[in-house]
Amino acid sequence: MLGDVFATVSDGLLGFETEKGTGIFVAIGVSPMEADAPITITGNMGVAKIRDRLGLSPLADSVMDSVENGASRIYCIPVKATTAGTISEVSKTGDSGGACSATGNPNNAYSVKVEITGKGGFNTALFTYSLDGGFTKSEEAMIPLAGVYEIPGTGVTVTFTQGEDTPEESFQVGDSFAFTTTAPQMTNADALAAIDKLRQFDELFEFVHIVGESTAAMWAAVSTAQTELETQRHKPLLFILEAGKIGADESVDDYALRLEAEKKKLKNKNIAVVAARSLYVKMDGTTAEVNNASILCGLLAKTSVQQSVGRTRESAGMGISKDKMLELRPAGIKEYIELLDSAKYITFREYDGLEGFYVTNARVMSPDGSDYRYIEDVRVVNKIVREVRKAGLPLLQEDIDVEDTQGELERRAKYMEAPLDEMVRAKEISSAQITVPEGQDIIKDERMDVVVRYVSRGYIRTIHVDIGRANATS
Numbered sequence: 001m002l003g004d005v006f007a008t009v010s011d012g013l014l015g016f017e018t019e020k021g022t023g024i025f026v027a028i029g030v031s032p033m034e035a036d037a038p039i040t041i042t043g044n045m046g047v048a049k050i051r052d053r054l055g056l057s058p059l060a061d062s063v064m065d066s067v068e069n070g071a072s073r074i075y076c077i078p079v080k081a082t083t084a085g086t087i088s089e090v091s092k093t094g095d096s097g098g099a100c101s102a103t104g105n106p107n108n109a110y111s112v113k114v115e116i117t118g119k120g121g122f123n124t125a126l127f128t129y130s131l132d133g134g135f136t137k138s139e140e141a142m143i144p145l146a147g148v149y150e151i152p153g154t155g156v157t158v159t160f161t162q163g164e165d166t167p168e169e170s171f172q173v174g175d176s177f178a179f180t181t182t183a184p185q186m187t188n189a190d191a192l193a194a195i196d197k198l199r200q201f202d203e204l205f206e207f208v209h210i211v212g213e214s215t216a217a218m219w220a221a222v223s224t225a226q227t228e229l230e231t232q233r234h235k236p237l238l239f240i241l242e243a244g245k246i247g248a249d250e251s252v253d254d255y256a257l258r259l260e261a262e263k264k265k266l267k268n269k270n271i272a273v274v275a276a277r278s279l280y281v282k283m284d285g286t287t288a289e290v291n292n293a294s295i296l297c298g299l300l301a302k303t304s305v306q307q308s309v310g311r312t313r314e315s316a317g318m319g320i321s322k323d324k325m326l327e328l329r330p331a332g333i334k335e336y337i338e339l340l341d342s343a344k345y346i347t348f349r350e351y352d353g354l355e356g357f358y359v360t361n362a363r364v365m366s367p368d369g370s371d372y373r374y375i376e377d378v379r380v381v382n383k384i385v386r387e388v389r390k391a392g393l394p395l396l397q398e399d400i401d402v403e404d405t406q407g408e409l410e411r412r413a414k415y416m417e418a419p420l421d422e423m424v425r426a427k428e429i430s431s432a433q434i435t436v437p438e439g440q441d442i443i444k445d446e447r448m449d450v451v452v453r454y455v456s457r458g459y460i461r462t463i464h465v466d467i468g469r470a471n472a473t474s
Helices: 047-054 058-068 188-200 216-232 252-262 293-301 333-342 375-395 402-425
Strands: 025-030 039-042 073-079 091-093 099-104 111-118 126-130 148-151 156-161 176-180 207-214 238-243 271-274 277-281 287-291 325-329 431-435 451-455
Touching: 025 058, 025 188, 025 293, 039 047, 047 058, 047 073, 058 073, 058 207, 058 287, 058 293, 073 188, 111 156, 188 207, 188 216, 207 216, 207 293, 216 238, 216 271, 238 293, 238 375, 252 333, 287 293, 325 333, 375 402, 375 451, 402 431, 402 451
Parallel strands: 025 073, 025 207, 207 238, 238 271
Antiparallel strands: 039 073, 091 176, 099 156, 111 126, 111 176, 148 156, 277 287, 277 325, 431 451
């Protein structure tokens, strides 16, 4: 090499914190978009930008709820729906001779209401439509000459039919037509194929939300996939799943008991199932019944790993305003929150004396007797797993002096203690210690054993106050 003056820039000397992936998550859901790699959504994106990236889809709706409640970065994996959405029969209110039918392939769940606002027939009568049961309405439009109108962006077409006797009077002010659609759905196989993509996804993230209602069969399949990711790919991930809604002819008590029974075979601390549902005013202004899992993900995204998303202090920002969350669904579910909480589902609740709705407890589906009963427990231990492994990787293939095996191993273990010390300073855990068991035969086993023990933060789950009168003192 020819002589010269060479300069090297050293980076990382100031000790600025590096990205840990805390609060960043993956959302897997139905979307018409195609992508070879996850699509990134950030917290500064509005409705138009999110829909541009994810389409008018259940995945886009879910992501908007998460962004609105605190998510700053979401990696989205769109899944082509295997099961098409459906359209119900159209019900009519009014005595006029006109009729209306609906066809198409809906791209989401809608509660459609078409209202006649100007009387007449084709090319005369006026109407509005609502996609959320009447909470928000479109601009007024005229029934086309052919009677066919495609509701923009929904995949649904309504076809008006005039009465035979007096077609020019087919539709009267006050007439309305209502129907519902279901969203297209992915199968268990679709979801598992999307999860499999996470094996090769190297960005830092903490948990995964499977968007859309799912069954116990899905939970079991995801549980298996989660275990494989953790053991084979060193990815300890929390999975957020959504319980199904109440059946059409199912009472609320039967619904709650069914959910209680469905979870009995699921035993995995890295699986959380959200049973909470609500009537929610969404980011785009529409009102819809939603599973609160997307809201939960937003709350998780803006909290530190050790913090409970059920905190009630106003400054914590965990309460959902009643201007946004109008009511819990289904009707009467408040009476079963304790049952569902005991069954390890995530629910939302109200407190007398507080405004808004709050997470009851961030439960996980851990086995009975587990040390890890809440999401905050799991987030902390998963972070410890990630950080200790990262600190230990540079120690692989190192040689040591076996004349002082114990001392050499203890000195190496100190490197793995550093991230634990950092978590103590950040108040994510109370204390931690790494010890090296004595008597290790490094020449024979070629293995270093270490033991990590940590003390978590404590949590005030309930408060008991003793109140009574006292005698006056002189």
